[in-house]
Amino acid sequence: MGTPAVKGAQFIGSGRGLGETLPVKRLSSESGQWHVATITLSRREHEVAALVAAGMSNRQIAERLFVAERTAEYHVEQIRNKLGFRSRVQIAGWFQQQETPGSDAPGNLPVQLTSFVGRERELAQVQRLLAENRLVSLVGPPGIGKTRLALQVAARVAARFRDGCWLIELGALGDGAQVASALAAGLKVAERPGENLLETISSAFRARRALLVLDNCEHLLDATARVAETILRTCPEVRVLATSRQSLRLPSEVVYRVPPLGEAEILFCERAAQSAPDFESTPAVAAICRDLEGLPLAIELAAARVSLMSTDDLAAGLNQSLHLLTSGIRTAERRQRSLKAAVDWSHDLLAADERLLFARLAVFVGGFRLEAAAAVCGDGLSEVGDLILGLADKSLLSPLAGPARPTRYRLIETLRQYAAERLVEIGEGDRTQRLHLEFYIRWTASVGGRPGGLTQTFAMDRIEEELANIRAALEWSRSREPEGHLRLANAMSHFWLARGSTVEGRAWLEPALAASTHRGQTRADALWAAAMMAARQGDAEASRRHNREAIDIYRQLEDWGRLARALNNLAFSSDDQPEARRLLSEALDSARLSQDTTVVALVLSSRGSRLRAEGQATAARAVMEEGLALRRQAAHEWGIARSLLQLAHLDLDEGDRKSAGVLLREALEIVRRLGDSWGLAEVFDAFARRSADPLRVVHLAGSARALRDRTGDLPRSEGSVELEERLRSARLQLGAEAAAVEAAGHAMSLDEAIAEALHED
Structure with a gap:
């Protein structure tokens, strides 16, 4: 997206506005009720409305459109008259409403649960700066409203960014090295083995028009600046809106210092009415807002108390806190003193149990x-749920609502830092951090206890929802609790494998293994996971080394199931075919000793693939069918889908398209239900191989490639050679259209790709 002039050019290029009729709500002077009137705006009026919405003056509009200023003024007046508006602000609001994308638009901007009050001037200024510059930083003290202003701006300009507006929250990160990972997670860009993560992100967004909102950059300025500069240099259609207490100090950066809220009294009254529906403003409200210097966070905290005391008492108590703070810390900046006064004062109003819980929640x-x-946090406290609700009611916790999910609560970062100071003061820091670590070890192990479970969408989403907490626990335990650190890293390993986050997983697992001295099941499991990650990254030597150590421990423990799994993996990383066959044979013997049907089926699946590759189709089918029967018996859906896929490729080898279609349709239903992107890609490839229509072959291959781009571009496991031959033939048949057809397949939605797969030739 370029300047507002470019926006106007888009209207001209698309023909939009030529005789276009738009339904607009207007107020009837007779009834006083809203009704829809059909208004016609000219193409030029659309252009002018777009530039008004971008915050431009009549002079600036005239310069952009190469017309006289009086002409620009005339068009603005015509728009106002036609739409029944009295101000430019109304024109801007109407235009943004017309341009707001639907719920299917890409991006991840959160839905705001409270109204946005005022700041029309600031919104217009930031929109104009963002239209003219690719990097705008909103800078100001904590509590000034940088994040909320950034989100409101992003929502208003969302229509200009066809590939979405993306919020990247950095406040929870403790290390600059995590900025790229947080960016990738927020943008849903998967790691690619052997590729620098920032290069992967740049590649994914090189041709996209998107807005990145980098929130809370102040503690990671150097790392955030490097990431932002790289993205801006390599992705010409991407723009960045950052929030921070300090600027990023980049050459292309435009800094906008967020002023105090001019509509502070309106904000106070709206939030007070939420706390006390019969609230009426008093002269004391102006004094409260003046003392709090127009800081939205402080005002909201104060307004939440009107259900407990009068505004006169509120003003008196706040003034006392400000006086005590000024006497205690003279070197603090005035705005910081005002925010801390509001938080101090609000904190002092809490009951003893509420104060204790508030401090503990800082972890x-x-x-x-x-x-x-x-x-x-519940030790020594009764009814923690009621205390949580009380803190939320007092605006010290923010509820995060989600569809059909339990409510989450969050301390905003400034309050979390304040609570952390209180936790240190009461001497419970390490104890509460240790309880936090132990909880997430147990919780992560229960949610992601086995590889198959983590392909389920629900479990994946639950782990991702808690990633910030898990990373914080890993960071804290790294030097303090090496064994607990390894237990948590190991519990996370299946998530990292399923999501393709092998770079991060290895970065946690391998140092944890080096620091741990315990030789037990946890170490062996972590070694197995590290081996899998190393193999995906092409580090065969590290994979073999980790597998061999895991195998030694499993032998000592006589853990036959896990031994079979490690032997199975070692066989795949071996370049020695006789050794690979020997390892698979031992793996099958160990799996049968374990009496774990899922492990037996896993090894049978691997053996079947090897027999098929060696041309022993009859033996391969017998082994594969045995594995499928065991997986059905165990109701292991992830494994069932893999076995069905194997057998379908075997049928295709033998020319039985009908039988292969039956197997693939069942596999497709399973992987779709599980939300298994890697499995969907494999099934789409198999359907492509099965199809006799060259258009469908290339379409489905493109869809499979799109899925792999999002999951880390993992290699195909079955039928890769045969599919490549089928693709080569299909591309030759399509000729010059092949590239466009594959691009269309890559752009298809999941539902469209599934419909294409299920369509019979």
């Missing part, structure tokens, strides 16, 4: 559920 990063708060 949670990025939010928490009630079950976590009770387990980590």
Whole structure:
């Protein structure tokens, strides 16, 4: 997206506005009720409305459109008259409403649960700066409203960014090295083995028009600046809106210092009415807002108390806190003193149990559920749930609502830092951090206890929801609790494998293994996971080394199931075919000793693939069918889908398209239900191989490639050679259209790709 002039050019190029009729709500002077009137705006009026919405003056509009200023003024007046508006602000609001994308638009901007008050001037200024510059930083003290202003601007300009507006929250990160990972997670860009993560992100967004909102950059300025500069240099259609207490100090950066809220009294009255529906403003409100210097956070905290005391008492108590703070810390900046006064004062109003819980909640990063708060912070407290609700009611916790999910709560970062200071003061810092670590070890192990489970969408989303907490626990335990650190890293390993986050997983697992001295099951499991990650990254030597150590421990423990799994993996990383066959044979013997049907089926699946590759189709089918029967018996859906896929490729080898279609349709239903992107890509490839229509072959291959781009571009496991031959033939048949057809397949939605796969030739 370029300048507002470019926006106007888009209207001309698309023909939009030529005789276009738009339904606009207007107020009837007779009835006083809203009704829809059909208004016609000219193409030029559309252009002018777009530039008004971008915050431009009549002079600036005239310069952009190469017309006289009086002409620009005339068009603005015509728009106002036609739409029945009295101000430019109304024109801007109407235009943004017309341009707001639907709920299917890409991006991840959160839905705001409270109204946005005032700041029309600031909104227009930031929109104009963002239209003219690719990097704008909103700078100001904590509590000034940088994040909320950035989100409101992003929502208003969302229509200009076809590839979405993306919020990247950095406040929970403790290390600059995590900025790229947080950016990738927020943008849903998967790691690619052997590729620098920032290069992967740049590649994914090189041709996209998107807005990145980098929130809370102040503690990671150098790392954030490097990431922002790289993205801006390599992705010409991407723009960045940052929030920070300090600027990023980049050459292309435009800094906008967020002023105090001019509509502070309106904000106070709106929030007070939420706390006390019969609230009426008094002269004391102006004094409260003046003393709080127009800081939205401080005002909201104060307004939440009107249900407990009068505004006169509120003003008196606040003034006393300000006086005590000024006497205590003279070197603090005035705005920081005002914010701390509001938080101090609000904190002092809490009951003893509320203060204790508030301090303990500081260990949670990025939010928490009630079950976590009770387990980590509940010692010596009764009815933690009621205390949580009380803190939320007092605006010290923010509820994070989600569709059909339990409510999460979050301490905003400034309050979390304040609570952390109180936790240190009461001497419970390490104890509460240790309880936090132990909780997430147990919780992560229960949610992601086995590889198959983590392909389920629900489990994947639950782990991702708690990633900030898990990373915080890993960071804290790294030097303090090496064995607990390894236990948590190991519990996370299946998530990292399923999501393709092998770079991060290895970065945690391998140092944890080096620091741990315990030789037990946890170490062996962590070694197995590290081996899998190393193999995906092409580090065969590290994979073999980790597998061999895991195998030694499993032999000592006589853990036959896990031994079979490690032997199976070692066989795949071996370049020695006789050794690979020997390892698979031993793996099958160990799997049968374990009496774990899922492990037996896993090894049978591997053996079947090897027999098929060696041309032993009859033996391969017998082994594969045995594995499928065991997986059906265990109701292991992830494994069932893999076995069905193997057998379908075997049928295709033998020319039985009908039987292969039956197997693939069942596999497709399973992987779709599980939300298994890697499995969907494999099934789409198999359907492509099965199809006799060259258009469908290339379409489905493109869809499979799109899925792999999002999951880390993992290699195909079955039928890769045969599919490549089928693709080569299909591309030759399509000729010059092949590239466009594949691009169309890559752009298809999941539902469209599934419909294409299920369509019979």
